[in-house]
Structures are given as structure tokens and as C-alpha cells.
Amino acid sequence: MRSVRIFFQKNDRMKYISHLDMNRFMSRALRLSGIPIWYTEGFNPHPYLTFLLPLSLGFESDYEMMDIRVLDDNFGNENVRAALQPVLPEYIKIFKVAEAQQKPGKIAYSSYRIDFKDLSDELYQKLGDFLKQEEILTQKVGKKGKVKELNLAEKITDCKLTKNGESATLYLTLPAGGADNVNPTLLLKAFGELPFYRIRRTAVLDAEKNLFE
Amino acid sequence: MTEEKFEQLLLSVQKPGRYSGGEPGSIMKDKSKVDVRFAFCFPDIYEIGMSHLGMKILYSQFNARDDIWCERVFAPWTDFETVMRENNIPLFALESRDPLSAFDIIGFTMQYEMSYTNVLNMLDLAGIPLHSRDRKEMAPLVVAGGPCVCNPEPIADFVDIFFLGEGEEVDLELIDLYKKYKNGGNKQEFLREAARIEGVYVPSLYEVSYNDDGTVQSVTPKGDAPKTVKKRIIKDLDKTFYPKNFVTPYIEIVHDRAVEEIFRGCIRGCRFCQAGYIYRPVREKSVDTISEQAHTLCNTTGYDELSLASLSTSDYREIEPLLNKLLDWTERERVSLSLPSLRIDNFSEELLEKVSSVRKSGLTFAAEAGTQRLRDVINKNITEEEILGTCKTAFEGGYTAVKLYFMLGLPTETDEDLKGITGLAQKIVDEYYHLENRPKGKAVSVTAGVSSFVPKPFTPFQFEPQITAEEICRKQQFLKENITTKKLRLSFHDSATSFLEGVFARGDRRICRVIERAFKNGCRLDGWTECFLPEVWLDAFREEGLDPAFYANRKREYTEVMPWDHLDYGVTKEFLIRENKLAHKAKTTPNCRQKCAGCGANCYGEGVCFEKR
Incomplete structure (x- = not known):
């Protein structure tokens, strides 16, 4: 038995599908694929699968990861890809199947791209200034309902705002994973009213800001 | 509406997966290459409708034909309805996202009386006139089938055509006839011809007259419409269509x-x-x-x-x-x-x-009544011995949870019969603890779901009065006071809902007015406790000058003409x-x-x- 990490994009309509729902749906897809996967033991056996870093509802992603266990050592990574991709909707694109290099606990950052289709010069200027502040205070509600004061400015790295005609794009990296996790919508909400935007996770990184693999 | 705007709105509501479509197994076609576009509407939310087998069968069967594209439509939850109304988004089908008004035929499946206002709401959200008499063109044609249409009179003003019985054959016959009339055909002529298909009931071709006491005097066919309309059945289930695939939803539904x-x-x-x-x-x-x-x-x-x-x-x-x-x-x-x-x-x-x-899932038994006498009345031919015997077998097999279904308010029911419900639960608990080889270290739990009996058409109890909502509440209280074991949990149905269900089940055509008024006054999703507005309903009856008790709580003579007597x-x-x-x-x-x-x-x-x- 070997552990296999499947890397995929989550595009378009799939953004409306929550993490929990992805789980159920992927479990069916894995059954359909015919990949000799390991089933959990116990009361209700089901295909073992785990998503590495849950993606918020409404986000698209270039860098999603899912771990499964393949029973047959001769069933290679290319076989996994060839078996699974055809039973997935067009909105999910596998771009890599590989042995897991790092443990999920090593995830430290997520990079995002936020696309504004129509951002006025004024708002562009304002958003740029906002991001350059030394302090961006906001409140975050923790798991137990505790409200925590948070300085987002300390959390943002690799921030870049560009404008191209009407549209604008914001790139940034934020802490992600079990230890510290900051959702980019927290930042955008702290700014205030904004026109329509789309959020896309572009990469998941480790503590050294290398691509998590 | 731009794609961006739509996206933004979808993300502002709960469970956008209800409205986003694109699930595996859903069928896309080129709309320019089909003759008939059929919107299969389930008058409740996605999670309920997607669990329904009839819809899966007909969806696949219609789409198996190249000339038909059948798409799915569900009622929006209140949050998305508000968004739709504020932004003028007409109700749309999940596959093409085209508004309902772009379809040839809009078909509703009527599974439950409490979904009647949802039909009106869905038509209204699509900007389609509610009354069939106000829809003069061939499209959209509004049709309905399902168990509730065995008495379709309470929604007869809104629906052009009802399908009685099983739909696999008659639906396609109707669609074929529709194709002939589609381009420039006369709707009245079409309806008259449709009425000749067995299993097709065209309510507008029947005149209902009433006696002074409010009961139906007669239902008279106009022109050459048949005197009685006979339901259709599929004769050979081995040969009839069955789906080879289902649309598998992304989000969690009731029966997935x-x-x-x-x-x-x-x-x-x-x-x-x-x-x-x-x-x-x-x-x-x-x-x-x-x-x-x-x-x-x-x-x-x-x-x-x-x-x-x-x-x-x-x-x-x-x-x-x-x-x-x-x-x-x-x-x-x-x-x-x-x-x-x-x-x-x-x-x-x-x-x-x-x-x-x-x-291992739970064990569920429908005992329905608490005493043998009452079980004989309702012809539920099981004995207490059998119930206890089966529980014993189940307990020995490792089960510890038993769910029982009962009804209260059955004809001839007395308080003794109600005591039999809690009594039976006690006996089941005793049976468990008397068992030497019961599962070790586990407690038994008995859950009894007690619903309220609603007399329905085409049953021997169609003549019976339903007990009043007050009496339902009294009986529920009586049951609660008679619980003798902590291992028993009772749950009840809402009395006002049961009462209204009783009115609709045996209602006549005049009830259409009440349903329309209640809808206009804000009623929808009446099957959902959090949306149900019993006061608004009672007002609607008052405003329309109809007494709901006349429909629910009145005993009918055998000789009375039932509003559904012309249906066979x-x-x-x-x-x-x-x-x-x-x-x-x-x-x-x-x-x-x-x-x-x-x-x-x-x-x-x-x-x-x-x-x-």
C-alpha cells in the first residue's frame, strides 16, 4: 500500500461546493475510477481520502491536494490520474499525481489571487494605501466563538496590487494551516465596500515559502 | 444579468450548490436541436426534490429522446427567493439556467398537499400567469402529476392538464400531441384532444356545481370530454424504462x-x-x-x-x-x-x-395504532405478539434502537387506544430487559413518531371526519402524560399542518381561491415549520368565505358526491x-x-x- 497525493484545480461551478460536500462527491468518484484504494476499517467502511487544506466556499483554486492510499503498488501515479480524471467533472483538473513529500502539518502559507473586474482608480488608490498600512486591525471569531483582535498587516506577505485598464489584481500570501490561518475575505471585509471580485488560491507553501508538495 | 452578478448573488445565500447545477449525470443539450423543452419542477427545495425517485425516472426517460430536453427546477429557499425578487431573477432551470418562461411544458410533481403554494410561487417567480385561463398560448403549458392529483381540485384553476396515475407512458403521449400543436396550434383544441388520452384530466373541461349545503352537486364534462378519467398504470415493470444513471448531487440531500x-x-x-x-x-x-x-x-x-x-x-x-x-x-x-x-x-x-x-441501521416498525381493536379497524393486520416477537429477534441480533410509527385521531379512537401506544412502548422496553442475551452494556431506546391521521381520497376513510386541531393537541398532551418509561421518546406532527393537509386532501375547486390568497399574503414552503403561517391561512379562508372545518372535520355520507368522484x-x-x-x-x-x-x-x-x- 502506498500513499498518493493528487493535485488538482477547482474551477468554475465547483466553487459553490463546500469542503464537506467535496468529500462525499470525491468518495463516489474514487469508487467510479476503479483505483484499488484502501477503505477505512470499522463500522461503515468508506474510501480513505483526505483533503489537505479546506478551501472556503466561493473560492477557486490552482492548488488543491487530496491524499488517498493505493493498495496495489503496481498501480502507478499515471494510472491513478488516467483512472480518476475521466470520472470528474470538467471543473476539476488533476495536474499532478505524486508521492506525498511533506506531512500536512508542514503547510504554513497560502497564496491568493484576487481579481477585480472593474475597480475604479479611486478605489485602486485607496486599496493600495490600505494595504501599505502598518496596522490593519480586525476581529476574528475563533472556533469557540471567542472574538480575537488581529493585526492583519503583520500577516500579509508578498502583496502586490496591479491594474490593467478597468480590471485589477491583488496577489498576496497569508498564513494557512492548523497553526494560523487567515482568510483573505477577512482583509477585504476590513477594507469595506468593494465591487465584485473572485478569489483564487494559487499555491500552498511551507514555512520556507517553498511550494508544499 | 451578468455572470458576475449571478455569481455574487449565489455566494450571498446559504448552500449555493442548490442552485448552481452542473452535477454529474445532469444532461446538457443544444436547445436549438430539440422540439420540446420540458421543465420538471419539484415544488420544494433541492434537497427534497433531488431525493425523489419519480423525478429521476422521468428525467432520464424524457432525455433519452433526442427531441426532448428535460431540465430540473426546484423551489428556492426563502433567502434566495428574496435575492431573486430583489434582482429580478426569474426562476430558472438548473441545466441551461434559462427562465421557466422559455420552456414549452412546465411539469409539477405533487407529492404532498403542503407544497401547493410552492407551485404558485414558482410560477410567479417566473412571471407566468397563475391561472390556466390567463395562459392563452400553447407555451408554457402547465401540467402536474403525482399522488396528490388523485384529488387535483384544490389546484385545478392553475394547471392545464393533470396526469392521473403512472407517468411513463401518458407523459410522452401528451408530449407527442403537444408537438403537433406547438407551432401555431390552438390551445383549446389541443386541450380537447388531450382529454381523449387515457389518464389525462383537463380540469377546465369540467363544470362543478354545488348544493345549498356546500357539497358538490355534480361535475359535468363539457363537449366530448370523458365523463370519468381513468388513471394509467404501467403493465409490465420489467419492460418499462428505468434510469441507468442518476444526477448525483454535490450537496447533501435527504436520500443520497x-x-x-x-x-x-x-x-x-x-x-x-x-x-x-x-x-x-x-x-x-x-x-x-x-x-x-x-x-x-x-x-x-x-x-x-x-x-x-x-x-x-x-x-x-x-x-x-x-x-x-x-x-x-x-x-x-x-x-x-x-x-x-x-x-x-x-x-x-x-x-x-x-x-x-x-x-446496521435502525429498526423501524409502523404499528400505527396502540390496541388490537384499533389495528383491526384500520386493517393493519399485525398483532402485539408479532411486534414483540420481531423486537426480540432484532434485540438478539444486536439492535438496541427501535423506532415505531403511530397515528392519533384514527376513526373510533378512544383514550384507551392512546394508552395502548405508550403501553406498547413499555412492553418493548420490558422485552429488552427480560432478554438474557441482550447486547451487553447498552440501553434500549424506543422512539415513537406519532402523526395525526388525515383522511384521504380513495381510501375507505374518505368519508370520515378528521379530528380538530384542538383535539389533536389534547391527544398529544394525553400521550405525553401517559409515558411510563424514560426509554421512550415521543415526537408529534404539528396539529395546524395536519388540519390544513386535511382540508387540501379533500378540498374542492373553491379551495383554489384560498390557496391563491394565502400565497399572495405570504404563504409558501408550508411544509416547513419555520415558514408555516397558520394564522395567514385562517385569514385567507375567512376572506374567501370558506370554512376549513367543512372540509376537514365533516363526516361525509356514502351518497355524497366527492370532488374526485369523476376520477377513476x-x-x-x-x-x-x-x-x-x-x-x-x-x-x-x-x-x-x-x-x-x-x-x-x-x-x-x-x-x-x-x-x-
């Missing part, structure tokens, strides 16, 4: 599994149960067909759970060979098998073993009267396989009526 229908109808004849009469006669699918179809479904959908659907699974004649055949591949392929609707009396040890070899579901009124009289004498009627009760359903020339005995 592969479903295989094993037979239609029920041999039992429980006198309160509408399904037991309107789906007659019993027709079975063969073991081979079931196994093959179910296997295909699991292979195409990826479901790891298979449920057998029927009104009473254990009444399937070859249930053991069937289970053996299914277990052959389900065990190997890790598909768990669930058997809902098991009856107590023929629930054998072997059967139990087969089910539990796969997955195979069972004769004489039979229903005979059964009603037997009920009042607490005399039971044997099931269809023991002895034919002469209900009339043999007129279809098929099924259990002609089985070799």
Missing part, C-alpha cells in the same frame, strides 16, 4: 443513494393509507431485472448505498432470492443494502441477518363503502394474496389480481 424500485402497489389495504389504494394493482419487477438495473446504477453513479423502494419491501414474493442475488455483488463491491418499509409480521431472522450483514383510480366507491363499514365493525380484510377483496383494480388485467395461487 442508488434506489431501485422493486414493485408498485401494496397488497395490504391498510384503510388509512392512500398509497395502498391509488397504486393498485400490485405489480412486481423480476429478481433479474432488479439486480441488473441496480448494479448498473451503482456502477454509473458511484453510490455505495443501494436502497430498495416499494411500499412494503418484505411483501416482495421472492425477497430472499432477491437478497441473495443482490448480496452476490453488493458485498464484493462494498455496496451497502438498505431495506426500508419492512413489515413486522414477515420479518424473518434470515432476512434480518442478511440486512445486518451489510450495515381502479378502486370502486362501492368497495370503499364496504371497507368503511367493515372498519366500523372492527373487521379486517385479508390482503390481496390471501383473498381478493374485489376492489375493482383487476380492471387493469395485470398484477397481483392474476397471480397463480
Whole structure:
């Protein structure tokens, strides 16, 4: 038995599908694929699968990861890809199947791209200034309902705002994973009213800001 | 509406997956290449509608034809309805996202009386006139089918055509006729011709007159519309269409599994149960067909759970060979098998073993009434001995949770009968603790769901008064006070909902006005406690000058003309009267396989009526 990490994009309509729902749906897809996967033991056996870093509802992603266990050592990574991709909707694109290099606990950052289709010069200027502040205070509600004061400015790295005609794009990296996790919508909400935007996770990184693999 | 705007709005509501479409198994076609666009509407939210087998069958069957594109439409939840109205988004189909008004035929499936306002809301959200008389063109044609349309009168003003009985054949016949008229045909002519198809009821072709006391005097066909409309059935279930694939939803729905229908109808004849009469006669699918179809479904959908659907699974004649055949591949392929609707009396040890070899779910028994006398009245032919015996078997097999279903407010019911409900629960608990080899260290739990009896058309109890909402509340309180064990949990149905359900079930055409008014005053999603507005409903009755008690709580004479008497579901009124009289004498009627009760359903020339005995 070997552990296999499947890397995929989550595009378009799939953004409306929550993490929990992805789980159920992927479990069916894995059954359909015919990949000799390991089933959990116990009361209700089901295909073992785990998503590495849950993606918020409404986000698209270039860098999603899912771990499964393949029973047959001769069933290679290319076989996994060839078996699974055809039973997935067009909105999910596998771009890599590989042995897991790092443990999920090593995830430290997520990079995002936020696309504004129509951002006025004024708002562009304002958003740029906002991001350059030394302090961006906001409140975050923790798991137990505790409200925590948070300085987002300390959390943002690799921030870049560009404008191209009407549209604008914001790139940034934020802490992600079990230890510290900051959702980019927290930042955008702290700014205030904004026109329509789309959020896309572009990469998941480790503590050294290398691509998590 | 731009794609961005739509996206933004979707992300502002709960569970956007209800409205986003694109699920595996959903069918896309080029709309310029089909003749008929059919919007299959389920008048409730996505999670409910997507669990419905009838919709899956017809969706696949219609789409199997190149000239039809059938799409799915559900009622939005309140949050999205608000968003739709504020942003002028018309109700749309999930596949193409085209508004309902772009469709040729809008078809509703009526599964539950409390969804009537949802039909109006869905039409309204699409900007389609509510009344059929205000829709002069061929498109969109509004049709409806499903069990509730056995008395379609409460929604007769809104629907052009009702399909009585099973839809697989008659729906397509109607669509074919529609194609002939589609381009420039006259709708009135079309409706008159449609009325000649067996199983098609065109309400606008019937005039209803009333007596001074408010009862129906007569229902008279206009022109050459048939005097009675007979429901359709599928004669051979082995040969009829069954889906090879389901649309598998992304979001969690109520029943998210592969479903295989094993037979239609029920041999039992429980006198309160509408399904037991309107789906007659019993027709079975063969073991081979079931196994093959179910296997295909699991292979195409990826479901790891298979449920057998029927009104009473254990009444399937070859249930053991069937289970053996299914277990052959389900065990190997890790598909768990669930058997809902098991009856107590023929629930054998072997059967139990087969089910539990796969997955242990709860045990559910429909005892329906608390005393033998009352069970005889309702023709629920099971004894307390059988109930306790089955529980014993189940406990020995490792089960510790039992769920029981009862009804209160049944005809001739007394407080003694109610005491029998809590009494039976106590006996089940005692049975468990008297068992030496009961599961170690576990407590037993008995849950009793007590619903309120609602008299339904085409049952022997169609003549009976429903008890009032106040009386329902009193009986519920009485039951609570009679609980003698902490292992018993009781749950009840809302009395106001049951009352309204009773009004709709036996309502006549005048109820249309009330439903429309209540809808305009804000009623919708009435089956959802958090949305149900009983006061608004009562006001609507008052404003329309109709008394709901007249419909719910009044006893009908055998001679009274029922609003549905011109519809023929195979069972004769004489039979229903005979059964009603037997009920009042607490005399039971044997099931269809023991002895034919002469209900009339043999007129279809098929099924259990002609089985070799």
C-alpha cells in the first residue's frame, strides 16, 4: 500500500461546493475510477481520502491536494490520474499525481489571487494605501466563538496590487494551516465596500515559502 | 444579468450548490436541436426534490429522446427567493439556467398537499400567469402529476392538464400531441384532444356545481370530454424504462443513494393509507431485472448505498432470492443494502441477518395504532405478539434502537387506544430487559413518531371526519402524560399542518381561491415549520368565505358526491363503502394474496389480481 497525493484545480461551478460536500462527491468518484484504494476499517467502511487544506466556499483554486492510499503498488501515479480524471467533472483538473513529500502539518502559507473586474482608480488608490498600512486591525471569531483582535498587516506577505485598464489584481500570501490561518475575505471585509471580485488560491507553501508538495 | 452578478448573488445565500447545477449525470443539450423543452419542477427545495425517485425516472426517460430536453427546477429557499425578487431573477432551470418562461411544458410533481403554494410561487417567480385561463398560448403549458392529483381540485384553476396515475407512458403521449400543436396550434383544441388520452384530466373541461349545503352537486364534462378519467398504470415493470444513471448531487440531500424500485402497489389495504389504494394493482419487477438495473446504477453513479423502494419491501414474493442475488455483488463491491418499509409480521431472522450483514441501521416498525381493536379497524393486520416477537429477534441480533410509527385521531379512537401506544412502548422496553442475551452494556431506546391521521381520497376513510386541531393537541398532551418509561421518546406532527393537509386532501375547486390568497399574503414552503403561517391561512379562508372545518372535520355520507368522484383510480366507491363499514365493525380484510377483496383494480388485467395461487 502506498500513499498518493493528487493535485488538482477547482474551477468554475465547483466553487459553490463546500469542503464537506467535496468529500462525499470525491468518495463516489474514487469508487467510479476503479483505483484499488484502501477503505477505512470499522463500522461503515468508506474510501480513505483526505483533503489537505479546506478551501472556503466561493473560492477557486490552482492548488488543491487530496491524499488517498493505493493498495496495489503496481498501480502507478499515471494510472491513478488516467483512472480518476475521466470520472470528474470538467471543473476539476488533476495536474499532478505524486508521492506525498511533506506531512500536512508542514503547510504554513497560502497564496491568493484576487481579481477585480472593474475597480475604479479611486478605489485602486485607496486599496493600495490600505494595504501599505502598518496596522490593519480586525476581529476574528475563533472556533469557540471567542472574538480575537488581529493585526492583519503583520500577516500579509508578498502583496502586490496591479491594474490593467478597468480590471485589477491583488496577489498576496497569508498564513494557512492548523497553526494560523487567515482568510483573505477577512482583509477585504476590513477594507469595506468593494465591487465584485473572485478569489483564487494559487499555491500552498511551507514555512520556507517553498511550494508544499 | 451578468455572470458576475449571478455569481455574487449565489455566494450571498446559504448552500449555493442548490442552485448552481452542473452535477454529474445532469444532461446538457443544444436547445436549438430539440422540439420540446420540458421543465420538471419539484415544488420544494433541492434537497427534497433531488431525493425523489419519480423525478429521476422521468428525467432520464424524457432525455433519452433526442427531441426532448428535460431540465430540473426546484423551489428556492426563502433567502434566495428574496435575492431573486430583489434582482429580478426569474426562476430558472438548473441545466441551461434559462427562465421557466422559455420552456414549452412546465411539469409539477405533487407529492404532498403542503407544497401547493410552492407551485404558485414558482410560477410567479417566473412571471407566468397563475391561472390556466390567463395562459392563452400553447407555451408554457402547465401540467402536474403525482399522488396528490388523485384529488387535483384544490389546484385545478392553475394547471392545464393533470396526469392521473403512472407517468411513463401518458407523459410522452401528451408530449407527442403537444408537438403537433406547438407551432401555431390552438390551445383549446389541443386541450380537447388531450382529454381523449387515457389518464389525462383537463380540469377546465369540467363544470362543478354545488348544493345549498356546500357539497358538490355534480361535475359535468363539457363537449366530448370523458365523463370519468381513468388513471394509467404501467403493465409490465420489467419492460418499462428505468434510469441507468442518476444526477448525483454535490450537496447533501435527504436520500443520497442508488434506489431501485422493486414493485408498485401494496397488497395490504391498510384503510388509512392512500398509497395502498391509488397504486393498485400490485405489480412486481423480476429478481433479474432488479439486480441488473441496480448494479448498473451503482456502477454509473458511484453510490455505495443501494436502497430498495416499494411500499412494503418484505411483501416482495421472492425477497430472499432477491437478497441473495443482490448480496452476490453488493458485498464484493462494498455496496451497502438498505431495506426500508419492512413489515413486522414477515420479518424473518434470515432476512434480518442478511440486512445486518451489510450495515446496521435502525429498526423501524409502523404499528400505527396502540390496541388490537384499533389495528383491526384500520386493517393493519399485525398483532402485539408479532411486534414483540420481531423486537426480540432484532434485540438478539444486536439492535438496541427501535423506532415505531403511530397515528392519533384514527376513526373510533378512544383514550384507551392512546394508552395502548405508550403501553406498547413499555412492553418493548420490558422485552429488552427480560432478554438474557441482550447486547451487553447498552440501553434500549424506543422512539415513537406519532402523526395525526388525515383522511384521504380513495381510501375507505374518505368519508370520515378528521379530528380538530384542538383535539389533536389534547391527544398529544394525553400521550405525553401517559409515558411510563424514560426509554421512550415521543415526537408529534404539528396539529395546524395536519388540519390544513386535511382540508387540501379533500378540498374542492373553491379551495383554489384560498390557496391563491394565502400565497399572495405570504404563504409558501408550508411544509416547513419555520415558514408555516397558520394564522395567514385562517385569514385567507375567512376572506374567501370558506370554512376549513367543512372540509376537514365533516363526516361525509356514502351518497355524497366527492370532488374526485369523476376520477377513476381502479378502486370502486362501492368497495370503499364496504371497507368503511367493515372498519366500523372492527373487521379486517385479508390482503390481496390471501383473498381478493374485489376492489375493482383487476380492471387493469395485470398484477397481483392474476397471480397463480
